Amino acid sequence: MKSVLTAFALLAALAAGPLHAQPAAPALEGRTVDGKPFQLAALKGKVVLLMFWSTECAVCRDKMPELRQNYEGWRGKPFEMVLVSTDRRMEDLQSYEQIISRTVPLKQRFVQLWVGDAGYRDGFGKPAQLPASFLIDKSGRVVERYQGRIPAEAWDRIAELL
Numbered sequence: 001m002k003s004v005l006t007a008f009a010l011l012a013a014l015a016a017g018p019l020h021a022q023p024a025a026p027a028l029e030g031r032t033v034d035g036k037p038f039q040l041a042a043l044k045g046k047v048v049l050l051m052f053w054s055t056e057c058a059v060c061r062d063k064m065p066e067l068r069q070n071y072e073g074w075r076g077k078p079f080e081m082v083l084v085s086t087d088r089r090m091e092d093l094q095s096y097e098q099i100i101s102r103t104v105p106l107k108q109r110f111v112q113l114w115v116g117d118a119g120y121r122d123g124f125g126k127p128a129q130l131p132a133s134f135l136i137d138k139s140g141r142v143v144e145r146y147q148g149r150i151p152a153e154a155w156d157r158i159a160e161l162l
Contacts, residue, residue: 025050025136026123028084033097033112038082041140046078047161048136050124051150054086055096057130059149068108070155077162078138081110084122086130090114137161 028040028050040048051067053060071081085093093114100109113120124134128147135144135157144157 023142025134025140025142028082028113028122028124030113030117030120030122033085033093033114038111038113040082040136043080043082043136044140045138046080047138047158048080048082049133049150049154049158050082050084050136051131051133052084052086052124052127053131055092056087060131063131063150067110067150068104070158071110072105072108074158074162075107079158079162083110083112085112085114086127087114088116090116135161 025040025048028038030038032038040050049067051060055061067081071079087093093112097112115122131146131148131150133146133150133154134142135146135154137143138161143161144154146154
């Protein structure tokens with residue numbers, strides 16, 4: 001009787017849809033701040049941490065050293081960091097990038113886009129709070145979302161996905 005009930009529960013679950021189905025990451029494309037074309041879909045096969053941020057956001061700026069250290073630590077692994085600046089003016093982002101170019105090693109720099117760029121398109125929408133981060137697995141599906149500070153457990157989750 002127990003095996004019949006277990007089989008029935010399994011059939012009911014399968015009829016309800018795939019187990020642990022995750023939504024595909026929305027489209028994201030444009031030009032990086034250094035002028036290179038970018039499409040999020042091209043990173044399929046890598047784990048991606050996508051973060052919307054602003055130079056005006058103190059929490060965002062405070063997290064950058066941690067992001068850079070983790071990015072460097074996973075160098076050579078199928079991992080990519082992608083930042084999207086929501087700054088109102090490109091000049092604000094450019095000023096920040098000038099400082100970064102003088103103080104941060106190349107191996108700690110990651111892809112950066114600006115929402116105000118003419119070619120920028122995304123299906124994520126405007127974040128309600130910054131930073132807003134999305135963890136995307138190798139198949140291109142969003143598996144986690146974080147509002148505010150990225151929790152320490154997120155780095156463990158990234159390691160699991162690698």
